[in-house]
Amino acid sequence: MKTNSRLLSAPYTVWMTIFIVLPMVLVAYFAFTDKQGSFTLENILSVGQYSNVFLRSIWLGAVATAICLVLGYPLAYIIAKLPAKRQSVMVMLVMLPMWMNFLLRTYAWMTLLEDNGLINAALNAVGLPKVHMINTAGAVVLGMVYNYIPYMVLPLYSVLTKIDQSVIEAAEDLGASDSKVFLKVVVPMSMPGVISGVTMVFVPAVSTFIISKMLGGGGNLLIGDLIDMQFLGSAYNPNLGSAISLVLMVMILICMGIMNQFDDGEDNGKGGIML
Amino acid sequence: MKRIFALLLAMLLLAPGAAAAEYDPDVTINVYSWGEYIANGTDGSMDINAEFTRRTGIKVNYTTFDSNESLYSKLVGGGADYDVIVPSDYMVSRLIDEGLLLPLDYENIPNYQYIDEQFRSPGYDPEEKYSVPYTWGVVGVFYNTRYIDEVTSWESLWNDEYAGKILMFDNPRDSFAIAQFLLGQDVNTTDPEEWRAAADLLKAQKPLVQAYVMDQIFDKMESGEAWIAPYYAGDAAILVDNSEDIDFAVPKEGTNFFVDAMCVPKTASHKREAEEYINFLCEPEISGANMDYVGYSTPETAAREYLDPEVAESPLHYPDAETIARTQIFVNLPGETSKQVDQLWAEVKMGGPGESAVLVAIILGFLGVYIAIIVYKRRKRKRELA
Amino acid sequence: MSRTVGRLYTFLIFLFLYAPILVLIVFSFNDTETASRTVFSGFSLKWYEKLFEDRLILEALRNTLIIAVAAAAASTVLGTMAAIGINSMKRLPKRIMMNITNFPMVNPEIVTGVSMMLLFVFAVGVFGGRSLGMGSIIAAHITFCLPYVILQVLPKLRQMDPALYEAAQDLGCPPVKAFFKVVLPEIMPGIVTGMIMAFTLSIDDFVISYFTSGTTQTLPIYIYSMTRKRVSPEINALSTVMFAAVMVLLIIVNVRSSNSGERAGKGGGQG
Numbered sequence: 015m016k017t018n019s020r021l022l023s024a025p026y027t028v029w030m031t032i033f034i035v036l037p038m039v040l041v042a043y044f045a046f047t048d049k050q051g052s053f054t055l056e057n058i059l060s061v062g063q064y065s066n067v068f069l070r071s072i073w074l075g076a077v078a079t080a081i082c083l084v085l086g087y088p089l090a091y092i093i094a095k096l097p098a099k100r101q102s103v104m105v106m107l108v109m110l111p112m113w114m115n116f117l118l119r120t121y122a123w124m125t126l127l128e129d130n131g132l133i134n135a136a137l138n139a140v141g142l143p144k145v146h147m148i149n150t151a152g153a154v155v156l157g158m159v160y161n162y163i164p165y166m167v168l169p170l171y172s173v174l175t176k177i178d179q180s181v182i183e184a185a186e187d188l189g190a191s192d193s194k195v196f197l198k199v200v201v202p203m204s205m206p207g208v209i210s211g212v213t214m215v216f217v218p219a220v221s222t223f224i225i226s227k228m229l230g231g232g233g234n235l236l237i238g239d240l241i242d243m244q245f246l247g248s249a250y251n252p253n254l255g256s257a258i259s260l261v262l263m264v265m266i267l268i269c270m271g272i273m274n275q276f277d278d279g280e281d282n283g284k285g286g287i288m289l
Numbered sequence: 290m291k292r293i294f295a296l297l298l299a300m301l302l303l304a305p306g307a308a309a310a311e312y313d314p315d316v317t318i319n320v321y322s323w324g325e326y327i328a329n330g331t332d333g334s335m336d337i338n339a340e341f342t343r344r345t346g347i348k349v350n351y352t353t354f355d356s357n358e359s360l361y362s363k364l365v366g367g368g369a370d371y372d373v374i375v376p377s378d379y380m381v382s383r384l385i386d387e388g389l390l391l392p393l394d395y396e397n398i399p400n401y402q403y404i405d406e407q408f409r410s411p412g413y414d415p416e417e418k419y420s421v422p423y424t425w426g427v428v429g430v431f432y433n434t435r436y437i438d439e440v441t442s443w444e445s446l447w448n449d450e451y452a453g454k455i456l457m458f459d460n461p462r463d464s465f466a467i468a469q470f471l472l473g474q475d476v477n478t479t480d481p482e483e484w485r486a487a488a489d490l491l492k493a494q495k496p497l498v499q500a501y502v503m504d505q506i507f508d509k510m511e512s513g514e515a516w517i518a519p520y521y522a523g524d525a526a527i528l529v530d531n532s533e534d535i536d537f538a539v540p541k542e543g544t545n546f547f548v549d550a551m552c553v554p555k556t557a558s559h560k561r562e563a564e565e566y567i568n569f570l571c572e573p574e575i576s577g578a579n580m581d582y583v584g585y586s587t588p589e590t591a592a593r594e595y596l597d598p599e600v601a602e603s604p605l606h607y608p609d610a611e612t613i614a615r616t617q618i619f620v621n622l623p624g625e626t627s628k629q630v631d632q633l634w635a636e637v638k639m640g641g642p643g644e645s646a647v648l649v650a651i652i653l654g655f656l657g658v659y660i661a662i663i664v665y666k667r668r669k670r671k672r673e674l675a
Numbered sequence: 676m677s678r679t680v681g682r683l684y685t686f687l688i689f690l691f692l693y694a695p696i697l698v699l700i701v702f703s704f705n706d707t708e709t710a711s712r713t714v715f716s717g718f719s720l721k722w723y724e725k726l727f728e729d730r731l732i733l734e735a736l737r738n739t740l741i742i743a744v745a746a747a748a749a750s751t752v753l754g755t756m757a758a759i760g761i762n763s764m765k766r767l768p769k770r771i772m773m774n775i776t777n778f779p780m781v782n783p784e785i786v787t788g789v790s791m792m793l794l795f796v797f798a799v800g801v802f803g804g805r806s807l808g809m810g811s812i813i814a815a816h817i818t819f820c821l822p823y824v825i826l827q828v829l830p831k832l833r834q835m836d837p838a839l840y841e842a843a844q845d846l847g848c849p850p851v852k853a854f855f856k857v858v859l860p861e862i863m864p865g866i867v868t869g870m871i872m873a874f875t876l877s878i879d880d881f882v883i884s885y886f887t888s889g890t891t892q893t894l895p896i897y898i899y900s901m902t903r904k905r906v907s908p909e910i911n912a913l914s915t916v917m918f919a920a921v922m923v924l925l926i927i928v929n930v931r932s933s934n935s936g937e938r939a940g941k942g943g944g945q946g
Contacts, residue, residue: 018850019759019760019762019763020760020763020764021760022756022757022759022760023756023757023758023759023760023761023764023772024760025753025756025757026753026754026756026757026760026821026825027757027772027775029753029817029818029821030775030776030818030821032794033791033794033814033815033817033818034775034778034779034818035775036794037787037790037791037793037794038790040790040793040794040797041786041789041790041793044793059645061645061648062643062644062645062646062647062648062649063632063635063636063642063643063645064635064639064643064648065643065644065645065646065647065648065651066639066640066641066642066643066647067639067643068643068647068648068651069643069647069651070639072651085688088681088684089684089685089688092681092684092685093685104685106925107689107692108692109925110921110922110925111692111693111696113875113879113921113924113925114696114914114917114918114921115879115881115894115895115898115914115917116879116881116895117881117895117898117899117902118699118898118910118913118914118917119695119696121699121898121902121906121910122695122696122698122699122914123695125695125698125699125702125713126694126695126698128512128514128713129453129514130512130513130514130713131713132698132713135713146453148514149499149500160691160692160695163688163692213781217781217783218783218784220783221783221784221785221786222785223785223882224881224882224899228902231498231499231500231501231502232459232500232501232502232638233495233498233500233501233638235635235638235639238783238785240635241785241786241789242785243635245362245366245367245789245792245886246359246362246363246366246367246885246886247358247359247362248356248358248359248362248459248460248461248631248634249358249461249631249632249634249635250358250361250362250365250366251628251631252366252789252793255789256789256793259785259786259789259790261648261652262783262786263782263783263786264652265651265652265655266781266782266783268652268655268656268659269655270781271659272655272658272659272662275659275662275663275666276662319890321890324900324903324904325904350890350892351731352890352892352900353900353903353904355903366792366796367792367796367807367886367889368792368795368796368799368806368807368811368889369806369807369888369889369890370805370806370889370890371890503903504903504904505902505903505904507904508906512713556806558805558806
């Protein structure tokens with residue numbers, strides 16, 4: 015039976031070879047060749063010119079991830095403490111915006127943040143001065159936080175609900191204060207959730223190109239914009255684009271490795287998120 | 290003569306019986322054009338694509354791009370089979386040079402006869418083999434008269450009183466041209482130093498720029514979100530006519546004169562139907578109705594009589610000879626220069642070139658952290674075991 | 676943490692999450708001549724009328740649905756088969772397979788998108804064929820949906836008692852029949868959740884479609900081109916309709932899987 019079953023994954027293996035492995039080989043091929051197809055290191059070397067963009071992307075992505083964690087943790091904690099029935103409603107409420115088209119949600123923020131937008135109109139109405147928000151790095155971070163915060167809350171929540179209540183009670187019985195219980199018991203036990211949350215926010219945030227285009231005004235170039243520019247944008251050069259993609263991928267794989275070091279658990283699937 | 294020869298050649302190449310084929314009314318053609326560049330039935334205009342389908346049965350899948358460069362990327366690297374594209378002059382010649390266009394069969398485009406003499410044998414397609422002019426126009430500055438009294442020079446785009454209210458083109462050629470006019474350069478220069486100087490000027494402008502945009506300019510200018518923006522004169526039809534506060538001016542340093550032309554790319558799968566579409570758009574009545582809405586200038590004198598007289602006589606839509614005398618036309622840049630321009634453009638948008646060392650440092654930093662953690666954990670485990 | 680503070684906090688976060696959506700919905704009913712997005716000048720349904728007369732939007736919607744149905748169906752079948760195969764593998768091959776499965780989930784979406792674009796353009800160059808379009812989008816969507824299906828089905832397989840299947844065979848049931856009668860019902864909740872996930876992921880996807888679509892327009896691609904142009908409040912009407920549709924879908928999903936244990940979020944990144 016076992017051999018037969020194993021064969022069932024053959025079509026999948028073939029599929030993934032064609033549509034995941036082969037494209038990656040192509041990216042690598044393009045990254046190391048010039049337009050005529052002969053080997054060159056020029057593309058990889060010229061990625062260095064864009065180090066500003068990399069720095070900005072990593073910085074904005076990291077800030078957005080940190081904000082997501084700071085905002086998302088208490089929310090996940092509050093939800094996990096609710097009675098079971100309310101929990102599922104709350105989780106659904108967190109997920110609901112995520113299921114609405116991403117471009118539309120981001121577009122809505124344009125309406126809110128513009129100089130003549132709704133927030134400024136509201137400020138004006140109460141007599142406060144206008145605040146310039148759109149087309150700034152802050153607006154890009156806000157867009158990232160808004161779009162990706164559910165990716166932080168959900169894994170945190172699913173880890174927090176699994177913490178055995180008796181462990182917490184034991185700590186309390188031994189005389190630990192509330193804050194001590196939280197810091198010494200809850201936080202360490204929720205580390206796996208923090209890890210997957212951080213990765214799930216950081217990766218898309220660092221590689222986004224829509225948020226920076228819509229809320230950053232084209233002046234806050236990110237890695238994603240740079241790649242888009244080389245493939246479908248204003249500076250057609252798939253070789254350079256592939257090289258940038260390759261560097262981005264290497265960076266993310268290293269980050270992933272770092273993250274996995276914090277996660278001691280066996281790689282048994284706990285829900286959909288495992289890295 | 291040349292055209293007849295080409296036709297004969299084409300007929301020889303075609304399978305027998307397929308010669309001078311009738312178009313197939315059941316196909317859908319893919320048209321790739323600029324945004325806001327065809328009358329679409331709103332504001333009482335004619336829905337051009339629907340009218341074409343009504344007359345011929347051919348359906349139109351109409352999609353839009355927002356710069357010549359992104360059209361090029363999509364065409365070359367995006368694996369899309371467009372049947373009709375509408376690039377500007379310099380892009381037409383680049384596509385011709387790279388063998389990416391099909392020679393047109395002008396027998397199928399009888400309305401080509403209406404194209405004015407001055408648009409025949411253009412510099413970008415000297416043999417008149419690949420393109421049919423769609424519109425022409427100049428670039429100028431739109432500004433909001435509530436905040437800005439008058440614009441006479443491109444320098445207004447560098448005025449720090451308007452900081453944060455200035456928009457710029459989101460494509461290299463149009464943006465660089467503005468800096469080049471200010472510096473008094475030839476827009477087609479191949480001198481790397483001149484391009485660098487223009488890039489420096491654009492970099493100096495960047496802190497004042499609210500956003501680099503293309504068609505979002507409509508939204509941002511109309512809502513008063515931005516006060517001043519360079520754009521194509523034809524769009525005055527939307528901007529100036531819809532909003533009383535917005536005015537248009539062509540700066541004194543000169544500007545770019547462009548012709549956008551319809552072409553059929555090599556990858557087209559419905560060439561015959563594409564030609565039918567091009568022919569349809571050249572029909573004076575259609576061209577008139579179309580340009581009346583679009584606001585760009587028609588290359589057909591015959592079409593002008595179908596225009597709203599207010600449009601036909603407006604200097605916005607049909608600039609006078611004196612303005613046109615101050616214009617320059619883009620030509621396709623040689624490979625090296627265009628590579629430099631792409632690079633400089635990325636630099637402008639990211640605010641200066643970066644150092645390779647920084648990137649290497651970032652990656653090494655990550656790796657270092659990775660290794661440090663692994664080492665730390667090993668030690669810790671050992672200590673726990675001990 | 677005191678309860679009021681907790682409540683206030685939750686309220687503020689939800690305000691943050693829902694304010695933009697509320698704005699979109701409110702302004703979809705705005706009766707305005709110019710495309711003003713910030714001044715509400717009266718109630719009207721005209722943007723909805725315009726929306727449903729817009730041939731391009733309806734065509735894009737049709738394409739999106741065809742792609743989503745095809746991608747969800749194919750990735751569910753392929754993914755379920757793969758999950759069964761992976762589940763019966765030994766440790767090392769299993770590990771390799773899991774790594775391949777996880778890769779598209781952690782790889783930046785834009786890189787997946789451009790790499791597939793390179794592949795499809797390369798394939799068109801080598802094998803001929805017309806160009807990118809529905810076919811390439813569907814293939815790309817199947818690819819990024821597969822891992823989600825597998826990760827939904829695998830835990831169900833693991834929870835299942837393997838003795839059940841063997842018992843059925845011992846009792847003379849042929850393997851195929853045993854599979855359909857014993858295994859399939861056990862893992863069905865996982866399959867259904869996986870399929871619904873694949874469907875919604877496909878409908879919502881912009882980045883990968885953007886790079887692999889050729890001339891085909893899907894709804895997200897159309898929305899993108901709308902936001903790049905002069906914006907019409909039609910886009911708000913469209914958002915509202917989509918939001919309502921998603922709500923209905925989500926309620927169905929939730930009712931279905933409320934007893935199937937915890938669900939993972941719609942993982943992976945976008946944009």
